[in-house]
Amino acid sequence: MNIAFLVSGNGSNMQAVIDACKNNTIKAKPSLVISNKSQAYALKRAEIENIPAFVIKDNQVILEKLQEYQIDLIILAGYLKKISNDILHYYKNKIINIHPSLLPKYGGKGMYGLHVHKAVLAAGENITGATVHWVSEEYDQGPILAQVKVPILKEDTPQSLGKRVLEQEHQLLITTVQQLV
Numbered sequence: 062m063n064i065a066f067l068v069s070g071n072g073s074n075m076q077a078v079i080d081a082c083k084n085n086t087i088k089a090k091p092s093l094v095i096s097n098k099s100q101a102y103a104l105k106r107a108e109i110e111n112i113p114a115f116v117i118k119d120n121q122v123i124l125e126k127l128q129e130y131q132i133d134l135i136i137l138a139g140y141l142k143k144i145s146n147d148i149l150h151y152y153k154n155k156i157i158n159i160h161p162s163l164l165p166k167y168g169g170k171g172m173y174g175l176h177v178h179k180a181v182l183a184a185g186e187n188i189t190g191a192t193v194h195w196v197s198e199e200y201d202q203g204p205i206l207a208q209v210k211v212p213i214l215k216e217d218t219p220q221s222l223g224k225r226v227l228e229q230e231h232q233l234l235i236t237t238v239q240q241l242v
């Protein structure tokens with residue numbers, strides 16, 4: 062089973078899955094990394110791990126790469142761009158996304174990174190979490206695969222909350238991918 066990661070940033074979720082593949086928790090091969098941003102640290106991670114990595118912005122070229130590398134499962138791991146309907150159709154039920162909130166709350170366009178945790182705190186929530194879901198045409202709206210809850214502490218800032226959620230994301234993503242594989 063060949064896994065591809067689509068990334069835009071740090072790639073800590075990607076790293077968590079790579080590590081789980083390396084220690085055989087996930088029985089699959091991290092085969093391809095595609096970033097829409099040339100500065101993404103995820104690209105450096107791919108280089109260190111010897112995984113073929115490309116900066117591609119064009120959806121048609123992304124589709125060709127996914128086919129070339131015979132990808133079976135695509136993980137959007139901090140990918141801030143929309144993927145095309147072509148890719149969605151070709152990889153129906155083979156694309157998952159991780160999002161740092163309890164969807165359907167705090168999802169959609171503009172809801173990424175600290176924006177999510179700021180909105181959660183501003184709303185006075187006392188619980189948040191993370192979600193892994195199938196990718197559909199709309200941002201953050203596909204069927205939910207798995208969620209984890211994270212309690213909010215009185216003294217939380219968007220940063221402190223984001224850090225705790227991210228730790229839980231890693232575990233959630235590993236478990237979900239393990240089961241999918």
Ligand code: GRF
Pocket residue numbers: 070071072073074075138139140159160161173174227230
């Ligand atoms: C994570 O919070 C993920 O849920 C969201 O973007 C962030 C990516 O973090 N989609 P990283 O690049 O995996 O460290």
